[in-house]
Amino acid sequence: MADKSIEIRSNLAVVQDHSRHFADFTFVYPVISRRSRGLSLGVNLNPDKLCNFDCVYCEVDRRVPGRVSEVNLNQVRDELRAMIHFVRDGGLAKEPRFNELPSFITRNIKDIAFSGDGEPTMIHNFAECAQAVAEVKRAERLDRTRIVLITDAAGLDKADVKRGLEIMDASHGEVWGKLDAGTEACFKLVNRTSVRFDRILRNLLETARLRPIVIQSLLMKLDGEPMSKQELEAYCDRLKEIVGGGGRIKEVHLYTVARPVPGPNVSRLSKEELERLAETVRKRTGLNVFTFD
Ligand code: SF4
Numbered sequence: 001m002a003d004k005s006i007e008i009r010s011n012l013a014v015v016q017d018h019s020r021h022f023a024d025f026t027f028v029y030p031v032i033s034r035r036s037r038g039l040s041l042g043v044n045l046n047p048d049k050l051c052n053f054d055c056v057y058c059e060v061d062r063r064v065p066g067r068v069s070e071v072n073l074n075q076v077r078d079e080l081r082a083m084i085h086f087v088r089d090g091g092l093a094k095e096p097r098f099n100e101l102p103s104f105i106t107r108n109i110k111d112i113a114f115s116g117d118g119e120p121t122m123i124h125n126f127a128e129c130a131q132a133v134a135e136v137k138r139a140e141r142l143d144r145t146r147i148v149l150i151t152d153a154a155g156l157d158k159a160d161v162k163r164g165l166e167i168m169d170a171s172h173g174e175v176w177g178k179l180d181a182g183t184e185a186c187f188k189l190v191n192r193t194s195v196r197f198d199r200i201l202r203n204l205l206e207t208a209r210l211r212p213i214v215i216q217s218l219l220m221k222l223d224g225e226p227m228s229k230q231e232l233e234a235y236c237d238r239l240k241e242i243v244g245g246g247g248r249i250k251e252v253h254l255y256t257v258a259r260p261v262p263g264p265n266v267s268r269l270s271k272e273e274l275e276r277l278a279e280t281v282r283k284r285t286g287l288n289v290f291t292f293d
Helices: 004-014 073-088 126-139 159-169 184-191 197-210 229-244 271-285
Strands: 028-033 038-044 109-115 146-151 173-178 213-218 249-255 289-292
Touching: 028 073, 038 073, 073 109, 073 126, 109 126, 126 146, 126 159, 146 159, 159 173, 159 197, 173 197, 184 197, 197 213, 197 229, 213 229, 229 249, 229 271, 249 271, 271 289
Parallel strands: 038 109, 109 146, 146 173, 173 213, 213 249, 249 289
Antiparallel strands: 028 038
16 A cells, blocks of 8 residues: 555645735635645735845745735635635646645645745734634634644734634644744844844743744755754754743754745755754754655
8 A cells, every 4th residue: 555645745746836826816825835734725914025034045025015015804714715615616626736636635724824925923913813714714614724823933922923822722723933043143144133033932932831833944055055063053952942941842844945045145955965954953852853855
């Protein structure tokens, strides 16, 4: 009997197009995500492209203004319902980007993810957005589908975001927090933000104390060099500090840049390079580390 996980991985590798726009939808888009292990419905809470980071590898083209500047929650609900029905009715499977995939992937919504063209926690009413998605998910009886927040972690200490996370917790929620560095210097170099590194670390720890989180880290080559041994050790230390402080890390996702990115000094790691880094992280932290090259 074929190994189903290998079959899924190779099927997911077929779809390279991660476009955040689909037909005439504004806020909701389908994407085959290897980190979601299947079909993910993205909810773009930042059509204005607002972000408090400016990562060297970011693929969002901020020279072109966003299509709309505000999130219309009624439209989000309508689009999400319509997309769920479209998926269930087999419509997605007929689309050119998805038609090479088997129906057990294109009809099975693994998660609904707050992500998109910026940082979702920068929206002023995140809790309301989480409530809206949780209600649609419940009404559509998507009991096994997760609600995922993909975040740079800078806003996890906001009261409204914390309320949103509690709503997500009650609805199979999961937080995927970004951690690309082990030291303040590397953090500033890669994520290019005025947010302090210790705030990110504190937010990850506090969030992980209340529910298990996923750490997502983009590793790459900068000026042709992968993360140094010292930086990798510091990165592992930060992970161990979260666990040592009472935080729970469900998984660590290590991935690399998928396509050419605007920063001329940024390039992708090979599969072998990424796996070598992952092996060190596994050994030093004892955590479940997965790579997505
Ligand atoms: S946090 Fe995400 S959206 Fe913001 S700059 Fe970094 S990669 Fe781009």
